[in-house]
Amino acid sequence: MVKFDILKHELVPKFTILSKEEVEALRQTYGIRKEHLPWIRKSDPICKVLGAKPGDVLKIERNSEVAGKSIAYRYVVPG
Amino acid sequence: MSVNDIAKSIKSIRFGLLSPEEIRKMSVVNIITADTYDEDGVPIDAGLMDRRLGTIEPGQKCQTCGNRVGQCPGHFGHIELARPVVHPGFAKTVYLTLRAICWNCGRILLKKEDYDKYVQLMEKYRRRWPQLRHKLAEKIMKRASKLQECPYCGREQFKIKFEKPTTYYEEHPEGNVKLAPSEIRARLERITDADAALLGLDPQMARPEWMVLTVLPVPPSSVRPSITLESGVRSEDDLTHKLVDIIRINERLKENIDAGAPQLIIEDLWELLQYHVTTYFDNETSGIPPARHRSGRPLRTLAQRLKGKEGRFRSNLSGKRVDFSARTVISPDPLISMNEVGVPIEVAKLLTIPERINKFNIDEMKKLIENGPDNHPGANYIIRPDGRRIDLRFPKDRKTIADSVEVGYIVERHIKDGDVVLFNRQPSLHRMSIMAHRVRVLPYKTFRLNLCVCPPYNADFDGDEMNLHVPQSEEARAEALVLMLVQEQILSPRYGGPIMGAIQDYISGAYMLTKKTTLLTREEASQLLISAGYDGELPPPAIKEPEEMWTGKQLVSLFFPRDFNYTLKANICQKCGQCKKEECPHDAYVVIRNGVLISGVLDKKSIGAGQPESVLHRLVKDYGTDMGRIFIDKAFKLFLSYIDSRGLTIGLDEEELPKEAKEKIRMVVEEAEQKTAKLIQIYNEGLLERLPGRTLEETLETKIMQELEEAREKAGEIASQYLKETNSALLMARTGARGSLMNLAHMVACVGQQSVRGERINRGYQNRTLPHFKPGDLGARAHGFVYSSYKDRLNPIEFFFHAMGGREGLVDTAVRTSQSGYMQRRLINALQDIRVEYDGTVRATDGSIIQFKYGEDGVDPAKSDHGKAVNVDKIIEKVVGAGVI
Ligand SMILES: [Mg+2]
Ligand SMILES: [Zn+2]
Numbered sequence: 001m002v003k004f005d006i007l008k009h010e011l012v013p014k015f016t017i018l019s020k021e022e023v024e025a026l027r028q029t030y031g032i033r034k035e036h037l038p039w040i041r042k043s044d045p046i047c048k049v050l051g052a053k054p055g056d057v058l059k060i061e062r063n064s065e066v067a068g069k070s071i072a073y074r075y076v077v078p079g
Numbered sequence: 080m081s082v083n084d085i086a087k088s089i090k091s092i093r094f095g096l097l098s099p100e101e102i103r104k105m106s107v108v109n110i111i112t113a114d115t116y117d118e119d120g121v122p123i124d125a126g127l128m129d130r131r132l133g134t135i136e137p138g139q140k141c142q143t144c145g146n147r148v149g150q151c152p153g154h155f156g157h158i159e160l161a162r163p164v165v166h167p168g169f170a171k172t173v174y175l176t177l178r179a180i181c182w183n184c185g186r187i188l189l190k191k192e193d194y195d196k197y198v199q200l201m202e203k204y205r206r207r208w209p210q211l212r213h214k215l216a217e218k219i220m221k222r223a224s225k226l227q228e229c230p231y232c233g234r235e236q237f238k239i240k241f242e243k244p245t246t247y248y249e250e251h252p253e254g255n256v257k258l259a260p261s262e263i264r265a266r267l268e269r270i271t272d273a274d275a276a277l278l279g280l281d282p283q284m285a286r287p288e289w290m291v292l293t294v295l296p297v298p299p300s301s302v303r304p305s306i307t308l309e310s311g312v313r314s315e316d317d318l319t320h321k322l323v324d325i326i327r328i329n330e331r332l333k334e335n336i337d338a339g340a341p342q343l344i345i346e347d348l349w350e351l352l353q354y355h356v357t358t359y360f361d362n363e364t365s366g367i368p369p370a371r372h373r374s375g376r377p378l379r380t381l382a383q384r385l386k387g388k389e390g391r392f393r394s395n396l397s398g399k400r401v402d403f404s405a406r407t408v409i410s411p412d413p414l415i416s417m418n419e420v421g422v423p424i425e426v427a428k429l430l431t432i433p434e435r436i437n438k439f440n441i442d443e444m445k446k447l448i449e450n451g452p453d454n455h456p457g458a459n460y461i462i463r464p465d466g467r468r469i470d471l472r473f474p475k476d477r478k479t480i481a482d483s484v485e486v487g488y489i490v491e492r493h494i495k496d497g498d499v500v501l502f503n504r505q506p507s508l509h510r511m512s513i514m515a516h517r518v519r520v521l522p523y524k525t526f527r528l529n530l531c532v533c534p535p536y537n538a539d540f541d542g543d544e545m546n547l548h549v550p551q552s553e554e555a556r557a558e559a560l561v562l563m564l565v566q567e568q569i570l571s572p573r574y575g576g577p578i579m580g581a582i583q584d585y586i587s588g589a590y591m592l593t594k595k596t597t598l599l600t601r602e603e604a605s606q607l608l609i610s611a612g613y614d615g616e617l618p619p620p621a622i623k624e625p626e627e628m629w630t631g632k633q634l635v636s637l638f639f640p641r642d643f644n645y646t647l648k649a650n651i652c653q654k655c656g657q658c659k660k661e662e663c664p665h666d667a668y669v670v671i672r673n674g675v676l677i678s679g680v681l682d683k684k685s686i687g688a689g690q691p692e693s694v695l696h697r698l699v700k701d702y703g704t705d706m707g708r709i710f711i712d713k714a715f716k717l718f719l720s721y722i723d724s725r726g727l728t729i730g731l732d733e734e735e736l737p738k739e740a741k742e743k744i745r746m747v748v749e750e751a752e753q754k755t756a757k758l759i760q761i762y763n764e765g766l767l768e769r770l771p772g773r774t775l776e777e778t779l780e781t782k783i784m785q786e787l788e789e790a791r792e793k794a795g796e797i798a799s800q801y802l803k804e805t806n807s808a809l810l811m812a813r814t815g816a817r818g819s820l821m822n823l824a825h826m827v828a829c830v831g832q833q834s835v836r837g838e839r840i841n842r843g844y845q846n847r848t849l850p851h852f853k854p855g856d857l858g859a860r861a862h863g864f865v866y867s868s869y870k871d872r873l874n875p876i877e878f879f880f881h882a883m884g885g886r887e888g889l890v891d892t893a894v895r896t897s898q899s900g901y902m903q904r905r906l907i908n909a910l911q912d913i914r915v916e917y918d919g920t921v922r923a924t925d926g927s928i929i930q931f932k933y934g935e936d937g938v939d940p941a942k943s944d945h946g947k948a949v950n951v952d953k954i955i956e957k958v959v960g961a962g963v964i
């Protein structure tokens with residue numbers, strides 16, 4: 001079976017792993033700890049593909065019907 | 080007591096299990112007899128009503144703490160169980176734990192390397208993801224249940240079977256062996272503290288073996304008070320009854336064990352003890368019959384006290400009761416403002432507002448005190464600066480009291496015109512279900528409300544009742560006024576449009592007034608404007624000769640702002656292919672230029688409730704809520720005055736069609752009947768072509784339904800062609816005031832197909848719906864097609880089918896409301912503490928982020944244009960002053 005590349009699927013938004021500095025900036029903007037972000041499990045297909053590890057923060061850029069483009073973040077947790 | 084007086088604040092709550100030692104330690108008496116009182120009504124020592132458990136009778140001192148009824152908190156006792164029993168609330172956890180450990184040595188069934196890995200992982204989780212610990216524990220337990228042999232003692236492991244509610248078996252090759260609670264407890268005792276932590280338990284707070292009870296706490300008597308009936312018969316609480324059962328069986332079990340009775344008898348009694356303990360905790364446990372009272376009523380035990388609508392949580396903790404509230408039937412009053420609520424004098428005399436006397440209001444307050452509780456603007460109580468309350472009901476001479484009050488006293492005065500109150504109608508499904516109104520004290524016994532607030536409350540006047548609450552503090556009143564006042568709620572967050580607006584007669588009135596043919600004399604015009612509260616000049620008449628005449632459009636225009644521009648198509652628009660705009664023959668093209676209604680009629684589309692992008696919406700959004708309120712209060716009164724003076728009615732003869740039309744309708748229906756017959760014939764001959772995804776029978780049904788629906792539509796069209804233009808029902812349907820063309824067609828042309836479950840009526844007898852038809856008759860008449868119109872009267876068969884369809888409708892609404900109510904409850908419980916912060920994020924109470932920008936675009940739907948942040952077309956129109964439709 002040919003492995004399916006979920007990153008190329010049109011319904012999968014753009015995910016990127018934030019650098020340490022970016023995470024720190026994000027924490028500052030919202031005045032939060034990383035745990036206060038929405039979570040995503042390490043076993044999530046996107047984490048597997050990107051190689052995200054618990055503790056990482058993912059940036060998600062979605063095309064939004066109402067806002068054009070919307071940006072969200074998720075905190076990778078084990079499981 | 081205020082917020083600042085709190086002695087201690089709770090930072091966190093930790094739940095654990097009571098150990099047998101703790102239960103004994105907190106107990107003041109070991110209960111050993113099942114009896115409660117002796118013949119003289121004195122509590123028996125060591126019985127369930129032992130006086131050491133706390134006082135329930137007034138005047139008596141508690142034997143434990145020495146306090147009297149109000150002061151004594153009540154004290155626990157305990158029962159020493161002859162044999163251990165499984166705590167039914169932890170039966171599942173016991174099962175999962177047993178599966179994960181060795182029956183012999185009690186270690187978790189994990190290989191050394193796995194074990195070490197998980198210990199490390201658990202430690203890491205404890206530091207970084209404490210919320211995920213239980214997930215890991217679940218994983219560990221699942222993993223451990225797989226091993227066939229203990230890596231520590233090498234013993235073979237057996238599969239464990241759990242039978243609800245509290246029975247466990249071990250599957251040995253020779254057959255299943257039942258595990259006694261004592262055996263279970265022994266196994267759980269062998270678990271080390273470190274292992275327990277790995278299984279998701281905190282051994283300090285909850286040792287696994289505590290899930291098997293050896294001692295049962297007995298709640299204080301104040302938790303289960305006995306009541307003495309008038310006849311002098313004492314009646315015990317359900318919990319006491321259940322505890323009596325437990326003690327009786329416990330005693331018998333103990334006796335039998337001591338007497339060395341056969342194992343079988345002991346096991347039976349043991350199981351019975353388990354049953355009683357299980358039902359004591361939850362009498363609705365699945366798998367066992369509920370314990371019943373002598374009368375046959377199931378007992379209300381611990382779980383039942385907490386669960387459900389009448390439980391402690393929903394009834395006593397979430398469902399608080401309040402003072403300063405009133406409830407009565409509502410009725411309409413088109414003459415009061417939409418911001419007002421009519422309050423009966425009798426209610427106004429019971430609801431009060433505390434007002435502090437100062438040098439500005441002292442004279443007024445003295446007058447109120449003098450009036451006392453029985454005369455309307457009066458007062459019920461005075462609170463002196465030292466906190467003493469003076470009840471004004473009793474003193475004869477209130478004049479002296481009034482003279483004695485000084486600045487600083489507080490007067491609990493009656494509510495009066497202009498006070499702010501909260502008004503509510505259940506079910507409170509959205510924020511407009513509770514709005515702030517200003518009081519208008521009125522005679523008679525109902526709450527009066529302006530008809531424009533009916534839609535947000537979903538109120539009508541067929542007996543609806545509403546609640547009224549009086550905010551007591553200045554802060555509460557200010558908040559209510561700014562956030563909750565009716566006019567602030569005109570624009571709904573539900574769809575970014577006005578939820579309040581014209582309904583029914585307002586719309587009919589507006590249409591008739593603004594119609595081209597409406598011309599008013601000076602007297603008529605003046606009368607209308609006066610009733611609408613207009614105090615400006617009369618504009619120059621539209622017609623000067625032979626008599627001065629004003630158009631309805633002119634009068635309405637007086638209520639628009641001078642720079643108001645708007646264009647839209649009215650509800651009566653016939654959707655003619657090429658719109659002639661201002662030249663529309665139906666006058667359906669509404670144009671407002673510089674605050675003057677140039678063309679078009681006002682109807683549902685422009686002023687109706689719940690119509691986004693309407694004249695009303697524009698007015699409120701562009702000119703503010705004050706403007707919106709004034710327009711609704713004044714212009715709408717104009718519409719009502721006009722409909723009042725002109726009159727609007729429907730009668731039987733108005734729904735009469737000419738012979739010609741009846742003949743046409745008959746032909747259409749007959750044609751449809753022939754077509755159905757033809758379809759059936761084709762079907763019977765086996766020539767019918769199957770539609771994709773349907774069976775042959777379904778195809779036939781669909782085709783017949785289509786045919787008949789078409790016939791009804793055609794009949795309706797014919798009817799509306801032949802109805803006079805002046806027909807009131809037609810007017811109401813076209814303007815959107817009430818009813819639809821379909822309703823009208825039902826009345827005058829043909830009621831059409833009745834359906835149950837979205838199909839023609841197919842139920843009843845074998846192969847036929849009623850004995851009046853031949854078996855297998857597939858025709859229209861035999862399956863619920865009603866040829867008659869309501870005016871023509873339905874024949875008995877048609878009436879019966881109509882009742883079937885009607886019944887389904889009623890049942891549906893009943894079922895839907897209960898289902899959506901439950902859904903709403905759960906949604907609200909899940910969302911109630913979430914809020915939008917000032918940075919635009921949506922967060923939970925702990926500061927965690929749920930949305931990074933509210934709704935992705937950060938737009939408040941109540942302040943939006945039908946969901947969009949801006950409506951570019953309307954801005955252009957406003958600036959350019961020309962229609963862009
Ligand atoms: Mg009603
Ligand atoms: Zn006490």
Ligand SMILES: [Zn+2]
Nearest residue numbers: 181184229232
């Ligand atoms: Zn072992």
Ligand SMILES: [Zn+2]
Nearest residue numbers: 653655663667
């Ligand atoms: Zn038109």
